[in-house]
Amino acid sequence: MVELKVRKFGNSLGIVLPKEVISRLHTGDGQRLYLIEAPDGSYLITPYDPSFEEKMAKVEDICNRYRNTLHVLAK
Incomplete structure (x- = not known):
């Protein structure tokens, strides 16, 4: 478990992620993270x-259903 502290950044609140968390998330400065x-x-x-x-998942479904059509179009 990693403890984070909420801090004030200008008029907003935020958290600072430790270097090891950034590394495990394979992310960096300017990249997006999603809170789910x-x-x-x-x-x-x-x-x-x-x-x-x-x-x-929708693309894979379409590719599976129209495999022959896509094969012909790829020629």
């Missing part, structure tokens, strides 16, 4: 956009 609320009410910080995952 879990079904149990807890929160998860992740560098992965959950809406992108949903979009990719």
Whole structure:
């Protein structure tokens, strides 16, 4: 467990992530992180956009359904 402290940054509040957390998240300065609320009410910080995952699942479905059509179009 990593303890974080909420601090004031100008007119906003924020947290500073330790170097080891940044490393484990494979993120850096200027990159986006997403705060996701879990079904149990807890929160998860992740560098992965959950809406992108949903979009990719739809793409995979379309690719599977229209495999032959896409194969012909790729020629």
